[in-house]
Amino acid sequence: MAAIADTLVVAPIRASRGYWASVVARLTRDPIAMLALAIILAIVLAAIFAPLIAPAEPFKGSMIRRLKPIGFPGYPLGSDELGRDMLTRLIYGGRLSLFMGVTPVFFAFVIGSSIGIFAGYLGGRINTLLMRVIDVFFAFPSVLLAIALSGALGAGIFNSIVSLTIVFVPQIARVAEAVTTQIRSRDYVEAARVSGAGPLTIVRVHVLGNVLGPIFVYATSLISVSMILASGLSFLGLGVKPPDPEWGLMLNTLRTAIYTQPMVAALPGVMIFLTSISFNLFSDGLRSAMEVKQ
Amino acid sequence: MLLYILRRIVYVMPVAIGVSIICFLLVHLAPGDPLTAVMPIDATAEQQAEMRQAYGFDKPLPIQYGIWLWKVVQGDLGHSIATGRPVLSEVGRAVGNSLILASVATLIGFTFGTLFGFVAGYFRDSPLDKGASALSVLGVSVPHYWLGIVLVIIFSAQLGWLPPTGAGPDGSGNWRPDLEHLRYIILPAVTMSVIPMGIIARTVRALVADILSQEFVQALRAKGLGEWGVFKHVVTNAAPTALAVMGLQLGYLLGGSILIETVFAWPGTGFLLNAAIFQRDLPLLQGTILVLAMFFVTLNLIVDVLQTALDPRIQRS
Amino acid sequence: MSMDVVAALSADPRDRGGPATPLLSVRGLVKHFGRKGGLLSKGSAIVRAVDGVDFEVAKGETLGIVGESGCGKSTTARLIMQIIKPDVGEILFDGEEVGSSELDLTDFRRQVQMVFQDSYASLNPRLTVEDTIAFGPRVHGLPRRAAIARAHDLLRRVGLEPARFAGRYPHEISGGQRQRVNIARGLALEPRLLILDEAVSALDKSIEAQVLNLLLDLKDEFGLTFIFISHDLNVVRFMSDRVMVMYLGKVAEIGPAEAIFGRPRHPYTEALLASMPSMDPDNRTQEAPISGDPPNPINPPSGCRFHTRCKFATALCSRAEPPPYDVGGGHLAACHLANPESGHPRLAA
Numbered sequence: 001m002a003a004i005a006d007t008l009v010v011a012p013i014r015a016s017r018g019y020w021a022s023v024v025a026r027l028t029r030d031p032i033a034m035l036a037l038a039i040i041l042a043i044v045l046a047a048i049f050a051p052l053i054a055p056a057e058p059f060k061g062s063m064i065r066r067l068k069p070i071g072f073p074g075y076p077l078g079s080d081e082l083g084r085d086m087l088t089r090l091i092y093g094g095r096l097s098l099f100m101g102v103t104p105v106f107f108a109f110v111i112g113s114s115i116g117i118f119a120g121y122l123g124g125r126i127n128t129l130l131m132r133v134i135d136v137f138f139a140f141p142s143v144l145l146a147i148a149l150s151g152a153l154g155a156g157i158f159n160s161i162v163s164l165t166i167v168f169v170p171q172i173a174r175v176a177e178a179v180t181t182q183i184r185s186r187d188y189v190e191a192a193r194v195s196g197a198g199p200l201t202i203v204r205v206h207v208l209g210n211v212l213g214p215i216f217v218y219a220t221s222l223i224s225v226s227m228i229l230a231s232g233l234s235f236l237g238l239g240v241k242p243p244d245p246e247w248g249l250m251l252n253t254l255r256t257a258i259y260t261q262p263m264v265a266a267l268p269g270v271m272i273f274l275t276s277i278s279f280n281l282f283s284d285g286l287r288s289a290m291e292v293k294q
Numbered sequence: 295m296l297l298y299i300l301r302r303i304v305y306v307m308p309v310a311i312g313v314s315i316i317c318f319l320l321v322h323l324a325p326g327d328p329l330t331a332v333m334p335i336d337a338t339a340e341q342q343a344e345m346r347q348a349y350g351f352d353k354p355l356p357i358q359y360g361i362w363l364w365k366v367v368q369g370d371l372g373h374s375i376a377t378g379r380p381v382l383s384e385v386g387r388a389v390g391n392s393l394i395l396a397s398v399a400t401l402i403g404f405t406f407g408t409l410f411g412f413v414a415g416y417f418r419d420s421p422l423d424k425g426a427s428a429l430s431v432l433g434v435s436v437p438h439y440w441l442g443i444v445l446v447i448i449f450s451a452q453l454g455w456l457p458p459t460g461a462g463p464d465g466s467g468n469w470r471p472d473l474e475h476l477r478y479i480i481l482p483a484v485t486m487s488v489i490p491m492g493i494i495a496r497t498v499r500a501l502v503a504d505i506l507s508q509e510f511v512q513a514l515r516a517k518g519l520g521e522w523g524v525f526k527h528v529v530t531n532a533a534p535t536a537l538a539v540m541g542l543q544l545g546y547l548l549g550g551s552i553l554i555e556t557v558f559a560w561p562g563t564g565f566l567l568n569a570a571i572f573q574r575d576l577p578l579l580q581g582t583i584l585v586l587a588m589f590f591v592t593l594n595l596i597v598d599v600l601q602t603a604l605d606p607r608i609q610r611s
Numbered sequence: 612m613s614m615d616v617v618a619a620l621s622a623d624p625r626d627r628g629g630p631a632t633p634l635l636s637v638r639g640l641v642k643h644f645g646r647k648g649g650l651l652s653k654g655s656a657i658v659r660a661v662d663g664v665d666f667e668v669a670k671g672e673t674l675g676i677v678g679e680s681g682c683g684k685s686t687t688a689r690l691i692m693q694i695i696k697p698d699v700g701e702i703l704f705d706g707e708e709v710g711s712s713e714l715d716l717t718d719f720r721r722q723v724q725m726v727f728q729d730s731y732a733s734l735n736p737r738l739t740v741e742d743t744i745a746f747g748p749r750v751h752g753l754p755r756r757a758a759i760a761r762a763h764d765l766l767r768r769v770g771l772e773p774a775r776f777a778g779r780y781p782h783e784i785s786g787g788q789r790q791r792v793n794i795a796r797g798l799a800l801e802p803r804l805l806i807l808d809e810a811v812s813a814l815d816k817s818i819e820a821q822v823l824n825l826l827l828d829l830k831d832e833f834g835l836t837f838i839f840i841s842h843d844l845n846v847v848r849f850m851s852d853r854v855m856v857m858y859l860g861k862v863a864e865i866g867p868a869e870a871i872f873g874r875p876r877h878p879y880t881e882a883l884l885a886s887m888p889s890m891d892p893d894n895r896t897q898e899a900p901i902s903g904d905p906p907n908p909i910n911p912p913s914g915c916r917f918h919t920r921c922k923f924a925t926a927l928c929s930r931a932e933p934p935p936y937d938v939g940g941g942h943l944a945a946c947h948l949a950n951p952e953s954g955h956p957r958l959a960a
Contacts, residue, residue: 136312269440
């Protein structure tokens, strides 16, 4: 009798995991995503603590020490066309490159999500109107639009961030609208309307939590594109201005060195590539972790 | 079908107009008096007054837009500040070169992209798949202008096999499809093909894997259809979307060619844009962007119509 | 329905109209969905989802609504709930017009609620069970503590122990349990009328029986009135006092359950009943009772909408639409055969 009673005891209540907790759990078990995240963190930390880590001054050059190869005493990664230490410039370059990559995406996320969720939830004519306006921006290839806007506004960090934000807002808005429209027709949203809740409450409680996730994942996949575009703008002379260290700009100024010091000339691109691929891999991992059907 | 085409054209009209508005506003975005943006610095007061009249800078914005649009429709895109030549002729010359480069790059990208994507999708989750997928992630993450520089370093500077810049032996002249010019197109085209390759590979992989996993394929196999038959089936189902993506990539390459063309000094529209930016030659900038954007819109339209023609599911009566 | 129960229902402080007033009265309900033709396409294609529907639901009863897919039953439910706006039609709740000064929408919402079909999308995957149930009351002003307490209470009543279930997420409970949560959510605002739209259709048979019995218990306990929508005739027969049969946006037949199931007067109802597969080996179904596919609600047939599939159809049927005819005992059938004066050739025997 006692044995049977034991088996009837209800198991202790396991604390049920929230959705995000389970996403994090799945993510941490993905080796590639974790590796990518580690690289990203390393680059970010290096950029933040640049003054502490960098061996030399980013702006101090030396005309006799120009274009030294990798491994030259005193210049672990060589020196650039004005004699500045490459390692230092690369570390400091991370600051601007990351900043120009992440900031436009951040602003575009905020603005684009608002527009997309607004259009998606309201539906009907307002949706059509807003989406058609967005379509106009989609009629430009991103690179072209970024260059057009930057070309018109002029060079500089602020202008570049503005043009890149404008380039990304339509893309995020479109994704936001699509996801919101999908969620809006779900039964639980109808049930919420049946309970008499107003649109703002419904969006806050039922829509946002289900919609921001996919939009966020899409936004992270845009960071690598943003970095490449931003450094591309600097490469063309439209973004960061010399002597500020930025990877794209460094690629440009080092072009003449490809015959004398090819390895050094290629270094800034390696950094862009490394950062970009890490963001892409992490974003892919994040998407997989969020996609698992429950 | 004809009705569908007409409907799509009508649908695209507002977008085209929107595009033209943005191009128009570019000049006004620039800081300073729009007049100085379209005139050489050393223009006389008379010339300035004439310009002001012709463009109507003293009139309200919508009317200016109207004047500008009317001119555009007639083919007058203004005159380049730097060279003084009509923008349209400059752009016309450059577009040909860009199209050639973009087309070759798209072909290379499409061929290899489909190959990788197919293999990856067919042998899903195998090492082949992982390898091909890794390659396509690489393709999408690499800054293509940097890749161009690296290729120049390897094949030009170090090995000396291929020329580093230019479209032909005469530097920035136009490219012609003959043996001499062939060497010049290889590096830029290969560089440009990498991103579309990555994107097409990803798309095709997803398509193939999806089609193969659908139940009707299993039904076909159960009926005894051999692998070759299944293969043909997958191809016909995947083709419309794959072709559509290819078409779109062509458009992106055309519009986004500026970076590669700058690296390789290829005399196309991108190179022209670069010059325009450097020299603050806004009429040239505006005109080139307008032409490129319109190209893109038209290309999208063609791809859309073709896709509908090929895929019976999309067709609506 | 015994007089005691009815009397008890009228003792509900929210009751306005008294025992004789139907809780819900629907007249002339119409909803068309326009598929407007754009530029250069063929003319508009209008889906006549609900095309003139009248019925009443008495206090304390269960009205079952049956019909094939596309007949308009779900649209009718949504029109009653005011999730979609009717084009034409009058909806009276306890004698008062919905949306008028006597009965505004918020008030109406507190008294009429809906239980959805169990699907993965019926519950917000990001909210715990208790938060889902507590949402409605909180919207109407109940403080969080009290709303959660009510949620726990309801969970207990639907047979889910709060200690085990309140903090769970939808993906952590089974289909039957999810449906109980759906029901609890429907009851959270203490409604008087509950619309159940295919509420048990997605459940396994054994679970379905449990849930149906639960619904009946709750109905008695809370003094509820039900509208029960389903395509499963057996379930409707089990649950309903009266049944309404819909076809292509119109009412084919309506009446007490025994009458509809025992002595159907509309050929469509007969066909539906005949199409329930028989378990009796001596009584096998020989031929398909209905021919053809259900026509499109975009271009319904002329005259009587069922005439294209009806074995008794004649020229009269394609010409004139039969109005609902009272065959006695609150039983109405929209068929020329039910009306001795219609002039249908078969009646002249």
